[in-house]
Amino acid sequence: MNFNIAFDISFGIGTAQAGLNVQNAGNISTGGTVIITGPATNPAITNTTTGQTIYTQNCALASSDTLSIDLLNKTVLLDGSTLRPDLISAQNTSWWLLQDGYNLIQMTGLNMVAGETQLEVDYRDATI
Numbered sequence: 001m002n003f004n005i006a007f008d009i010s011f012g013i014g015t016a017q018a019g020l021n022v023q024n025a026g027n028i029s030t031g032g033t034v035i036i037t038g039p040a041t042n043p044a045i046t047n048t049t050t051g052q053t054i055y056t057q058n059c060a061l062a063s064s065d066t067l068s069i070d071l072l073n074k075t076v077l078l079d080g081s082t083l084r085p086d087l088i089s090a091q092n093t094s095w096w097l098l099q100d101g102y103n104l105i106q107m108t109g110l111n112m113v114a115g116e117t118q119l120e121v122d123y124r125d126a127t128i
Contacts, residue, residue: 019048019106022098025125029097031072032123036107038065040117043109045069050103052096055089063116071097098123 024030034045034054038061046053054069061067067087068077074095078084098121107119 019104020119020121022103022105022121022123024098024100024103024123026127027100028126028128029099030123030126031070031097032121034069034071034105035118035120035122036061036067036069037063037118037120038067038116039063040107040112041110043067043107043112045119046106046108047096047098048104048106049099049101050096052094053092054095055092056087056109057089059087060111063113071095100126 036043036045040059040061042056042059043061044053044055056067059067066079067084068080069088070076076084076087078087105119105121
């Protein structure tokens with residue numbers, strides 16, 4: 001499944017926030033990939049269902065940049081090909097998976113632009 005949201009928000013200086021509701025129709029937790037398309041500076045992705053957040057650091061995404069965060073393998077790719085573990089704040093991050101049922105995923109960050117900054121979650125339902 002693929003959920004994609006473009007932010008239709010307006011803001012000045014400070015932090016912007018937006019989110020989407022993702023349903024894992026399976027009966028166990030599942031990984032997936034969170035894809036952020038800039039512009040955004042130091043975006044943080046929170047699964048409010050679990051209360052866990054993945055924090056980035058020194059991460060300034062231009063409008064042509066994408067940051068792909070693999071939730072299961074705990075890896076980060078910049079623009080689909082460059083492995084960038086240095087962009088994750090390891091000391092502050094609490095990695096999460098999509099729980100069975102609904103998961104509210106929120107992104108906060110600086111310099112996000114309405115209609116340009118996007119958050120996408122690609123995953124498969126997990127059942128045993």
